[in-house]
Amino acid sequence: MTKGLFITFEGPEGSGKTTVSQQVAAYLTEKGYEIVSTREPGGIDIAEQIRRVILDTNNTAMDERTEALLYAAARRQHLVEKVIPALKQGKIVLCDRFLHSSLAYQGYARGIGAQEVLKINEFAIDGQMPDVTLYFDIRPEVGLERISENKEREVNRLDQEALEFHEKVRKGYLTLLDQDEKMIRIDAEKSVEEVFQQTIHEIKRYLN
Numbered sequence: 001m002t003k004g005l006f007i008t009f010e011g012p013e014g015s016g017k018t019t020v021s022q023q024v025a026a027y028l029t030e031k032g033y034e035i036v037s038t039r040e041p042g043g044i045d046i047a048e049q050i051r052r053v054i055l056d057t058n059n060t061a062m063d064e065r066t067e068a069l070l071y072a073a074a075r076r077q078h079l080v081e082k083v084i085p086a087l088k089q090g091k092i093v094l095c096d097r098f099l100h101s102s103l104a105y106q107g108y109a110r111g112i113g114a115q116e117v118l119k120i121n122e123f124a125i126d127g128q129m130p131d132v133t134l135y136f137d138i139r140p141e142v143g144l145e146r147i148s149e150n151k152e153r154e155v156n157r158l159d160q161e162a163l164e165f166h167e168k169v170r171k172g173y174l175t176l177l178d179q180d181e182k183m184i185r186i187d188a189e190k191s192v193e194e195v196f197q198q199t200i201h202e203i204k205r206y207l208n
Helices: 017-030 045-055 064-088 099-109 114-125 140-149 163-179 192-207
Strands: 005-010 035-039 092-096 132-137 183-187
Touching (some): 005 099, 005 192, 017 035, 017 092, 045 064, 099 163, 132 163, 140 163, 163 183, 183 192
Parallel strands (some): 005 132, 132 183
């Protein structure tokens, strides 16, 4: 039984969730909360190694199921090594991407099927689900335009996908939003400050 709070940040490419999650981490730390800020795939050494394989722009031959399995493997190691220990210590874990990413990207956009991807991940997460998932919603064309304008952002393999792929990702997320009562929509097309304020408002409901 975990004592901490597990908050995940989800959204398509260019949604700004990473920027806002960093702002939230700084805000909550200033308020005196013990925060562990992390990401998927990655967060710990083994998972970061897997991340490099998944997102390498040279790995265009990667099979969809291989991709899904690699994400699940990275997720498992990240959970047992970093997330679960932090939650047991009563800390707030802010994680940039988690299960919903696999369901949206591999389940819906890659066409593997959400239930098939869920089965893989049920084995990996062993019942450890977020307390709340903040979904940063943005139209694909807006998100991709943001990415093209951000010269500091490293281009990864998923950025090379066609607009149709990213439209399927968003459609997948919106389907999940309808199914998961712990998933909250954030309008990511607003200003960074407005998005941050809405995010903090939702998080405070769980802190209280």
